[in-house]
Amino acid sequence: MQKLLTSVQMRKADEHAIANLPIASIDLMEKAARSFVQSFLRDEFDASKKIAVFCGNGNNGGDGLAIAHLLCNNGCENVKVYILNFSDKKSKDFLINLQRLDESRCRKTVVNSVAELKNVKADIIIDAILGSGLNKPLEGKYAELAGYINNLNKKVYAVDVPTGFPAEGKIRADYNGVKAYKTICFQRPKINFFFPESAMATETYEVVAIGLDENFIQKQETDFLLTEEADIHHILKPRKLFSHKGTYGHALIVSGNTNTMGAALLASKACLHTGAGLITACIPPSGLIALNTTLPEVMALPREEFTRIENPAKFQAIAIGPGLGISIENERLLERLILSNQPLVIDADALNMLAERPDLIERIPAKSIITPHMKEFDRLFGDHDSWWDRVITAKFQAEKLKIVIVLKNQFTFICLPDGKIYINSTGNPAMAQGGMGDVLTGVIVGFLAQKYSSEDAAILACYLHGKTGDELATERIVVNAALLAEQIAVEIKRLA
Numbered sequence: 001m002q003k004l005l006t007s008v009q010m011r012k013a014d015e016h017a018i019a020n021l022p023i024a025s026i027d028l029m030e031k032a033a034r035s036f037v038q039s040f041l042r043d044e045f046d047a048s049k050k051i052a053v054f055c056g057n058g059n060n061g062g063d064g065l066a067i068a069h070l071l072c073n074n075g076c077e078n079v080k081v082y083i084l085n086f087s088d089k090k091s092k093d094f095l096i097n098l099q100r101l102d103e104s105r106c107r108k109t110v111v112n113s114v115a116e117l118k119n120v121k122a123d124i125i126i127d128a129i130l131g132s133g134l135n136k137p138l139e140g141k142y143a144e145l146a147g148y149i150n151n152l153n154k155k156v157y158a159v160d161v162p163t164g165f166p167a168e169g170k171i172r173a174d175y176n177g178v179k180a181y182k183t184i185c186f187q188r189p190k191i192n193f194f195f196p197e198s199a200m201a202t203e204t205y206e207v208v209a210i211g212l213d214e215n216f217i218q219k220q221e222t223d224f225l226l227t228e229e230a231d232i233h234h235i236l237k238p239r240k241l242f243s244h245k246g247t248y249g250h251a252l253i254v255s256g257n258t259n260t261m262g263a264a265l266l267a268s269k270a271c272l273h274t275g276a277g278l279i280t281a282c283i284p285p286s287g288l289i290a291l292n293t294t295l296p297e298v299m300a301l302p303r304e305e306f307t308r309i310e311n312p313a314k315f316q317a318i319a320i321g322p323g324l325g326i327s328i329e330n331e332r333l334l335e336r337l338i339l340s341n342q343p344l345v346i347d348a349d350a351l352n353m354l355a356e357r358p359d360l361i362e363r364i365p366a367k368s369i370i371t372p373h374m375k376e377f378d379r380l381f382g383d384h385d386s387w388w389d390r391v392i393t394a395k396f397q398a399e400k401l402k403i404v405i406v407l408k409n410q411f412t413f414i415c416l417p418d419g420k421i422y423i424n425s426t427g428n429p430a431m432a433q434g435g436m437g438d439v440l441t442g443v444i445v446g447f448l449a450q451k452y453s454s455e456d457a458a459i460l461a462c463y464l465h466g467k468t469g470d471e472l473a474t475e476r477i478v479v480n481a482a483l484l485a486e487q488i489a490v491e492i493k494r495l496a
């Protein structure tokens, strides 16, 4: 798992490298510039393109100067540097690189105001104005400059972070910084790149290594962690010799209604392919034929019989919600399960019913996993006007209720009872189709049945669900939920 650091912590990592590795501050900047240029030239190999490099006065500007210098030395014929003389505070390494640039044949001009920028003719812009040193929203000349650059409508590459974009913390809805095509950032992605509002600032990003001490970074205290494939490999347990269906647990999936039986089938199918030993779908009688014909391995428990069944403790794992429908009977059923005090996976309509019963939210059994998307989350815990605030609420509630909250999106935030937030980066827009969440619930309950902890089940399920979608999306424009449910077994096998 990769630790994601704040700007202050990243600065410490820079300082640590300078103090402890045989590398001077200016050489670290040179290394960062070289890594940027390498990545940039992979994308933009036409040496005749006009490149305008905008440089501020801090270290981000220093990077820009070094980048311009390297581009000139690498055969780029039309590089022009705009040095923005907007501040008296110039960093030491900025000044060293300014002198180096002065001694080169790179074209440059010093600009004191945006009005002086009349004839910027560029195919590509490199934004090295402000980086992770941003300490307040843009205003005055800086805001004007960001607007000017955006209005040029050119391809913008941002150095480390687009000017005006906060690396962490709330992103304002009226973001007024640079809108980059791509950000090439150093050593670690910024925490805020995983928040949907970052789409206002950069279409995509790439992380390049600059030689900071990974051991030092991984030792820092942070609540934000990025799941990696190695973690999944480490958590997954292979199936054992002499094992039998009892070894892999019995999952109960309370789901489906007359018009939404598909959700029950998808969740059950996903659970089946995740490897639970036995699966029972608690469905309405109207769904029996569909279940028996499409998923013969799955047992049925007609819903009205539910109250007559044995203790829910018979099941190793229980999920409730996919396609369930909202009714008094279903609310009673949910209440019964919650009061049984057994960890649950709670999704979809079960979450919507919970939103109307704050008394039950307080009683969600510890170690349960709830899987809201943004709207379901806000119905449960109140409206939020930014994703940062929403994630902070999720973290708070996960700690308070001692549950796992899987807040679903392009990048899903998995908030654990210990306050840690695992960010899942697998998954893609080909998966944006109904039923995908039902499959995720089936995968989670499938892992729970196999005795993975709630934390591990949520982390594994999100990663494998997205990864399976990524593999399938290499060959198709859309990945439907049933296909993904079936393919998940292949991905688990590959990573186990």
Ligand SMILES: NC(=O)C1=CN([C@@H]2O[C@H](COP(=O)(O)OP(=O)(O)OC[C@H]3O[C@@H](n4cnc5c(N)ncnc54)[C@H](O)[C@@H]3O)[C@@H](O)[C@H]2O)[C@@H](O)CC1
Binding pocket: 011, 014, 015, 025, 028, 029, 032, 056, 057, 058, 059, 060, 061, 063, 089, 091, 129, 130, 131, 132, 133, 134, 135, 136, 137, 138, 139, 142, 159, 160, 161, 186, 210
């Ligand atoms: N050794 C290092 O520290 C390294 C730093 N690197 C680069 O350094 C950058 C960070 O550099 P700095 O810490 O110098 O910071 P910046 O270059 O991002 O900003 C510097 C100045 O901008 C001012 N400022 C902040 N917000 C402002 C606002 N809204 N309006 C006007 N002025 C504002 C600050 O007071 C500061 O004086 C990184 O993003 C990265 O590009 C890289 O070169 C890697 C090595």
Ligand SMILES: Nc1ncnc2c1ncn2[C@@H]1O[C@H](COP(=O)(O)OP(=O)(O)O)[C@@H](O)[C@H]1O
Binding pocket: 348, 373, 408, 409, 410, 411, 412, 426, 427, 428, 429, 430, 431, 432, 433, 434, 435, 436, 437, 438, 439, 440, 466
């Ligand atoms: N653009 C996307 N990128 C990554 N994952 C996605 C994307 N769109 C949807 N997903 C995933 O699909 C699932 C959708 O869940 P949900 O909205 O509950 O769907 P449904 O209610 O239709 O079953 C989530 O796990 C989400 O992360």
